[in-house]
Amino acid sequence: MAVLILAHFLPGVNLAKPESAIYVAIALGLLRITVKPLLIFFTLPATIVSLGLFLFVINAAIILIADYFVDGFRVNGFWVALLFSILLSFLQSVLYSFLKEK
Numbered sequence: 001m002a003v004l005i006l007a008h009f010l011p012g013v014n015l016a017k018p019e020s021a022i023y024v025a026i027a028l029g030l031l032r033i034t035v036k037p038l039l040i041f042f043t044l045p046a047t048i049v050s051l052g053l054f055l056f057v058i059n060a061a062i063i064l065i066a067d068y069f070v071d072g073f074r075v076n077g078f079w080v081a082l083l084f085s086i087l088l089s090f091l092q093s094v095l096y097s098f099l100k101e102k
Helices: 002-009 019-042 044-049 054-069 078-099
Strands: 013-015 073-075
Touching: 002 013, 002 019, 002 078, 013 019, 019 044, 019 054, 019 073, 044 054, 054 073, 054 078, 073 078
Parallel strands: none
Antiparallel strands: 013 073
16 A cells, blocks of 8 residues: 555556556565665664664665566666655554554
8 A cells, every 4th residue: 555655646656557566565575574684784883883874775776676687567767665664664553553452
């Protein structure tokens, strides 16, 4: 849902069809489980020196990798991917707060 919303409002992020958002979500989930821990491990010094801000770069890289693997999903450059990843994290936290059980 969050990918669909952001692709609609954010220029530079294109979905060919709404079903592509499901594939993007699956790809992002798989990449976050497999590739992201490796990237964090190998870039640990940069992450420590930047006080964790380098994690935004890693998230943008994950978005660009998903762009490469998913047909029908296009991100126009690194800065758009960085903005997309920041907004996606924010929107996911807002959506999870609504789904949280009391």
